[in-house]
Amino acid sequence: MKPIQLISPVDGSVYAERQPLSHDEAQAAVARARSAQKDWAARPLAERIALVKAGVEKLNGIKDKLVEELAWQMGRPTRYGGEFGGVGDRTNYMSEIAEQALAPIVAEASDRFERRIVKEPVGVVFIVAPWNYPYLTTINTLAPALIAGNAVILKHASQTLLVGERLAEAFHAGGVPAELFQNVVLDHATTESLIAGRAFNFVNFTGSVGGGAAMEKAAAGTFTGLGLELGGKxxxxxxxxxxxxxxxxxxxxxxxxxxxxxxxxxxxxxxxxxxxxxxxxxxxxxxxxxxxxxxxxxxxxxxxxxxxxxxxxxxxxxxxxxxxxxxxxxxxxxxxxxxxxxxxxxxxxxxxxxxxxxxxxxxxxxxxxxxxxxxxxxxxxxxxxxxxxxxxxxxxxxxxxxxxxxxxxxxxxxxxxxxxxxxPALCWTGCKDTGRGAALSVLGYNAVTRPKSYHLKKVTK
The missing domain is CATH 3.40.309.10 (Aldehyde Dehydrogenase; Chain A, domain 2)
Known part of the structure; x- marks a missing residue:
């Protein structure tokens, strides 16, 4: 496999280079994430929230370094200070609404019946993130996915290769298990093969219309959930x-x-x-x-x-x-x-x-x-x-x-x-060729959970 290079727009130099995982290595990473997910989902919601927020705090602790790296990677002037206020705001809001958003929907709780709908994590969430707002677009799905009890595999754009690494380092330093949230470097063929092979339970992709079409094609017949934010005008x-x-x-x-x-x-x-x-x-x-x-x-x-x-x-x-x-x-x-x-x-x-x-x-x-x-x-x-x-x-x-x-x-x-x-209190969504799906707000939790119904009859007659 050819290494993936990050060409800096500042001076045209190779700013970073990484070797993509082989298909077997990628499958092993997903398997580790799936294995770690059950224990994570069993932790109290408050604990999951605290660890996600701790990861964001660790990220903010090195924001000066990250602002400089962003300039080298995608060219944004350092005077604007990066994306970290927004990362914190979105994480905090999704944390505040998590208990309400993830609470069971109770249809009946009587001495005869208990009928309710619970929201279970889907399992392994795959985030394919873009380079233009590389931290913000990732956190839109990363925070609610982890809070809801999922494992996350992150593949970042080649133009912002270092962003995925920095996110993983910060979240691991904050206490999120390393195997639960993994940053990976993948080529297109391996990415499409994993999706086609049902490696993931939900795929969130932000990018071009052509990229979204490739995701849909790879997922065809797998019934894997897709969230797609594509082009805009x-x-x-x-x-x-x-x-x-x-x-x-x-x-x-x-x-x-x-x-x-x-x-x-x-x-x-x-x-x-x-x-x-x-x-x-x-x-x-x-x-x-x-x-x-x-x-x-x-x-x-x-x-x-x-x-x-x-x-x-x-x-x-x-x-x-x-x-x-x-x-x-x-x-x-x-x-x-x-x-x-x-x-x-x-x-x-x-x-x-x-x-x-x-x-x-x-x-x-x-x-x-x-x-x-x-x-x-x-x-x-x-x-x-x-x-x-x-x-x-x-x-x-x-x-x-x-x-x-x-x-x-x-x-x-x-x-x-x-x-x-x-x-973050409103649903981030689009229509037509901009894609489909919903991020942030209460509805953002729907994409990373699945409904499960309980009909418990307490009497026999």
């Missing part, structure tokens, strides 16, 4: 009654933060005609205020994309749109760090249509298209004209109108006056 809509400055600030941040590499980042914006010119002018000024550069430089607000091949996709979409009549509003010369590789200047496009790839296919980079609309109906039609549905962002002073518009949009989450955010 999240829209923003600025109504005539919106707070213009707030909309510009949040939507541009939602489009450009993390070099646009956010699952729920803003990739297309529809603005009421009465605000369009002002919105575009202010957005251009906002983006021109960014500084593209080395992520270790304190002045850098926009780092490189995680890999030069990801930047190439964005460049191609932008070039095609311009050739088809779109107008670019940002001169790349304003961002001299753009090297034609992973370092990519941000871009705003106008005079665009949905015939252009940049408005229909996922970009996952620092580019956003802005279109003028006449009102709600046109905006809704355009927002729904997408194969994806993760989140939408509506900017208005009318909450009732936002709810009515949201009811007509094919999406997983409706935001009003905010975007690019995840609330």
């Amino acid at each position: 999240d829209p923003g809509y600025v109504r005539a009654d919106a707070d213009l400055d707030a909309a510009v600030d949040s939507l541009m941040d939602g489009a450009m933060y993390n070099a646009g590499q956010c699952c729920c980042g803003i990739e297309r914006i529809y603005v009421h005609e009465s605000l369009y010119d002002a919105f575009v002018e202010k957005s251009v000024a906002w983006v021109k205020g960014l500084t593209l550069g080395n992520p270790f430089d304190a002045a850098t607000t926009l780092g490189p994309m995680a890999n030069k091949r990801f930047a190439a996709v964005v460049r191609a979409q932008v070039a095609e749109a311009i050739a088809a009549g779109a107008t670019p509003l940002i001169d790349p010369a304003l961002f001299p760090a753009d090297d034609g590789g992973a370092y990519l200047a941000p871009q705003i496009l106008v005079d665009i249509t949905h015939d252009m790839r940049v408005m229909k296919e996922e970009s996952f980079g620092p580019v956003v298209g802005i279109m003028k609309v006449s009102g709600d109906d046109e905006a809704i039609s355009l927002m729904n004209d997408s194969p994806y549905g993760l989140t939408c962002s509506i900017w208005t002073s009318d909450a009732e109108a936002a709810a009515e518009i949201g009811a007509r949009i094919e999406t997983g989450t409706v935001f009003m006056n905010r975007c690019d955010y995840l609330d």
Whole structure:
């Protein structure tokens, strides 16, 4: 097997290299996890919660080191401090609701019958995590899976090879048994073979639509549960009654933060005609205020994309749109760090249509298209004209109108006056090609447990 290399976007060097497990080695790892799971599930819930939270505490104890590693691995500027506040918040919330979420559903408790539904752990949970928010996306499933009594096998993206290792080290240091939670390095063939061989009871995958399709194909006929968060092309809509400055600030941040590499980042914006010119002018000024550069430089607000091949996709979409009549509003010369590789200047496009790839296919980079609309109906039609549905962002002073518009949009989450955010109390889900399943909230525990019914008759007549 060829070693898996992590090429740093900072300088193109090989930052880490790991040898993937053979199929037999991977099967042995799963077997160890399955063996450890029963004892873990038998521990009191409070103990499991305490050990998971201890693991997160250990992770936070080395966050300065991890922030630096993240910059080397996927390019996020160190000034933003990593993802560890969110990791703690999500773990704490899922811990707080665990007793309620995992409690039996009692239909009857009388002197004649005891009828209840309990929620049992599914067994071994397989997490295939992405590189863009490598700690946050992992914790979304890792924390509830362990709290619910499961074993976890984690396979991280090749772009963030070290993240899985750091998570395992921290959780083991916090007291989670080493065989119960294992980080593994696998190639695609071994991953698909394990899934096809029913090695796992639930698979959570965050990544591309193509990757999700490969997961479904591998699991076909196994009846293995799948949670899939795939592509996105999240829209923003600025109504005539919106707070213009707030909309510009949040939507541009939602489009450009993390070099646009956010699952729920803003990739297309529809603005009421009465605000369009002002919105575009202010957005251009906002983006021109960014500084593209080395992520270790304190002045850098926009780092490189995680890999030069990801930047190439964005460049191609932008070039095609311009050739088809779109107008670019940002001169790349304003961002001299753009090297034609992973370092990519941000871009705003106008005079665009949905015939252009940049408005229909996922970009996952620092580019956003802005279109003028006449009102709600046109905006809704355009927002729904997408194969994806993760989140939408509506900017208005009318909450009732936002709810009515949201009811007509094919999406997983409706935001009003905010975007690019995840609330652990709400279900994180999507529709259409964005995938299926539910993470976080009370519903997040459903994916990592199975219902088991008890009908106990206490009398014989």
